[in-house]
Amino acid sequence: MSIFLSGAASAAALREAECARRNRLEVLKALSQGQVSRRELIRWGVFTSTGMLAATHGLSPFVRSSWGAIPTGVPPSPMYGVQAFSTAMPRFDVLERHSDPFTYLKPAPTAGANLTQQVLNPALPGVQPGDTGPIEGRPGGPIWAHQDFALYPPRIAVVATQDPGRGNTVYNPAVASQYNCGIDPTATLPCAFHPGLPTQVGNAVWTFNGTVPPKLVIGRYGEPILFRHTNQLPWDVTQNGGFGRHTISTHEHNGHHGAENDGFTGAFFYPGQFYDYHWPIVLAGFRSMNTGATNPYAATPDDNGGKVNIPGDWHETMSTHWFHDHMFSFTSQNVYKGNAAMFNIYSALDRGNEGIKDGVNLRLPSGTAKSWGNLEYDVNLMLADKAWDQYGQLAFDIFDFDGFLGDRMTVNLTYKPYFEVERRKYRFRILNASVSRFFKLALSDGSPMIQIGNDGNLLPAPVVLTELDEQGIAERYDIVIDFSRYPVNGKVWLVNLAEHQDGKRVAKDLRLSEALSGQSQDPCVGRFLEFRVVRDPADPDYSQVPAVMIPNPDLSGIPVARERIFEFGRGAKQTTFDETSSAFGPWGVKTDNADMLAADFGRVSAAPRLGTREIWTIRNGGGGWDHPIHIHFEEGQILSRDGSASKVPPWERGRKDVYRVRPGGTVRITMQFRDWGGMFMEHCHNTVHEDNAMLLRWELDDGGAPFLRPLPTPIPRPQGVTFRDPTQVLRTAL
Known part of the structure; x- marks a missing residue:
């Protein structure tokens, strides 16, 4: 209906x-x-x-x-006279990189959690006057210490806070204003979805540093980052603007590092605490493949136009990540409030300098001013539907557990903006940061785009498309658009073709002419980003899209140790009743054809062995909904869809970390487990489904100290993290 x-x-x-x-x-x-x-x-x-x-x-x-939906479950978001494409799209705000983290950060980072005590604010739940607790919210002890901290000590510090919204006075787009629609970075940017819309006040939004536009971290292989995230949200849990939880856990979405840095849903931390995340940025397989760092394709850019070889499998090179909150049962609300950012990872292959010809650099659109990490022609786009109340403040309604849909399209947290481009090739790293909405993108004139990446990875070969595939929540599609085919002063628009009637799935993929007609009842269908071609490029376009990019790792020689089946569906039951770790909701996961279970982060549902390869089948338990399934830590390759390898389209033939199962569908994937250990997750990335209990825990260890099998479950409190034995270990897990 x-x-x-x-x-x-x-x-x-x-x-x-x-x-x-x-x-x-x-x-x-x-x-x-x-x-x-x-x-x-x-x-x-x-x-x-x-x-x-x-x-x-x-x-x-x-x-x-x-009459309660448009399709938000709330009345239409008022527009205050604002028109589409009347304000510029801001580039991401690049977080500063600080060298020598051990000197810059106070206190200095440590391998184990910093358990120095501080007096707690009595406004925190369960806190009495005089209570103390640790300054770092990371669980203590050897299991949650940073793995290989001495082997990969952090070389760069990046700091951010989580704060209520405020004006941005330190905006750093990392490009000259001519590449950012003329926006003056020295002017204060209000915390608003458009200059003509009300400023978000109080606790309506909770963003990184409390400001917009979204934040971007820039890193490169072989240069470990220490990301210090400080929780500066209100002490009082009731001061949340009506939704959201003031405890957070930061998931670096599909980072290849230990579980202590993964943002486990049960490793959340409180206001007044920080959490040090150690992102080593290494190639998978560094312990067992190319250990002598002799392969020229396994390399990272230096600061002088050269490169430095690193160990590991170059076929595992990654490019486009993001990070976001993973608070148990509140992920959808916290991400929707603004806890979402992106992370560009650079390598010798994907250098971010299109002009260097060394036989390894793919020379994708970027720029040439710096040795690596140029952003002039490499643009991050965060797509998200939003809604606001009669006062213009961000609104959210969770009571359709099928999924929340907003009625206003934003790009980089700006309502239907324009973006100025030159007549040349651009790379766009497109993130679906919605709660429940899928997108399907096309250009308004039906001209081709080149898809070069899916999720965190460049494809084995580029794919030319006039319409992208449906893009599930958390999926990233990297595309190249060549604007040289348009005249100066020409315009073209990105268009959404995916029409929703509810949050369960896309109701219909419209034809381009239908989406442009304005007849759809879904207010997020149609044009949502205007490209304005403003000039010829001042310098030649040195970029290219090579016919071969990053071939997949060859896993054929690795025996399959185990096959598992995970079915995602409705009608879940809860077999555990821990008030902290268990959740209740209509959604759940069935493991190896056993019961459909609601989430409990104390339950162990799978435990593959380190150094093995497994095949996992992800099954949709019904035809009336779609699920974008995210498996943390390890990337996989899709072997078949609905039992057929031929049904895997070219744009899904690279490595992935989100697998859209489609209504009634089945995806069979293969993964190998190596390098790091700990407890990880698998869940639906329709975050309303995840919060209403479509999530499970799986864990990986090497069978020796400090790891145990099964691992004890962390239970955070302001006074410190305690541990419990798992509430349940499934018979099929081990």
Whole structure:
């Protein structure tokens, strides 16, 4: 059933929808602040036994007379007279890189968690006056110490806070203003989705450093980063603007490093604490392949136009990452509030300097001013649908557990902007940072784009497309667009073809002409980013898109140690009842054809052995929904879709970390497990599904100290992290 409110809806219908929104907001507020639990809401009749919002007049958007969705479950987001394509799209805000982390950071980073005590604020839940707790929220002890910290000591420090929104007075786009639509980086950028829209005030948004635009970290292989993330959110859990939880856990989405740096959903930390994440930025297989660093393709750029060889498998080179909150049961709310950023990783292959011809550099569009990491023609795009209330403040409604959809398209947290380009090739690193919405992109004139990357990886070969595939939540598509085919003063638009009626799946992929017609009831269909061709390039375009990029690792010689099946679907039951680690919701995961279980981060569902290769089958348990499934830590290769290798399209034939199973579909993948250990996750990246209990824990260890099997579960508190034995270890896990 479509739940879109018609554009011709009466004033009475809009008033009733606003009433339903306010009523649901009160329930959401109480739930987000820990005043009630989902179990209590079921007992009171607010939720059904399956975890859905009860069909109650004046509360549920699914009661026809409540008119509560557009498709947000709330009335239309007011526009205050703002028109599409009337403001510039800001480039990402690049976080500063500091050399010598051991001198720059106070206190200096340590291999184990820094358990120096501090007096706690009594506003924190469960804290009494005079209580103390550690300054670092990382769990203590050898299991959560940074693995190989001495082997890969951090060489660069990057610092960020999590804060309520405020104006940005230190914006660093890392390019001259002519490459950033003339935006003056010295002027204060308000925390708003458009200059004509209200500033986000109080705790409406929680972003990195409390500012917009989104943040970007720049790193390169062989240069470990220490990312210090400090939680400066309000002490009082009720001060959240109506949704979101003030405890956070930062997941560097698909970083190849130990679990202590992965942002495990149960390793969250509190306001007043920091967490030091150690990102070694190494090639997978560095312990067993090319250990002498003799392969010229396994290399990182230096500062003088050359390169330095590094150990590991060059076929595992990665490029486009992102990082975001992974707080248990609150990921969707916290990411939606602004806890999302991107991370560009540079290598000798993907150097970020298109002019260097050394036989290894692929010379993708970027620029030539610096030896590596040029951004002039290498542009990060964060796509996300948003909604705001009658006061223009960010709004969220979780009570359709199928998924939340906003009614306003943003790019880099800006409503339908324009971006100025030169007549030459550009690379765009496109991230779907939505909560539940899928995108399908095309150019308004139907001209071709070249897809060069999928998720964190460059493809084995580029793929020329006039329409990209549906892009699931958390997937990254790297594309190249050649604007030399357009005249100066020409315009072309990125268009979304994927029409939603609810958060479960794409209802229909429209033809380009349909999407451009303005007839769709989905307000996020159609044009959403305007490219303005403003000049010829001042310098020649040295970039290229080579026919061969990064071939896949050859796993054929590695025996398959185990096959596992994970089915994602509805009707989950909860077999554990720990108030901290277990979740309740309609969604769940079935392991090896056993019961469909709701999430519990204390439950171990799989435990592959270090140094082995496995084949995992990811199955969609129904045809009425779609799930983008993310497996942490190790990347995989898709062997088949729905039982056929021929159904794997060219743009999915590289390495991936998010696997969209499609309604009723099955994906069979292969992975090898190596280099690092600890507890990791597998979950749906429709984060509403994840929070409502479609997540499981798997773990990897080397069978020796400091690791144990199974690993003890961390239980964070402001006074310090304690550990418990796992609540359950599935029979099929080991």
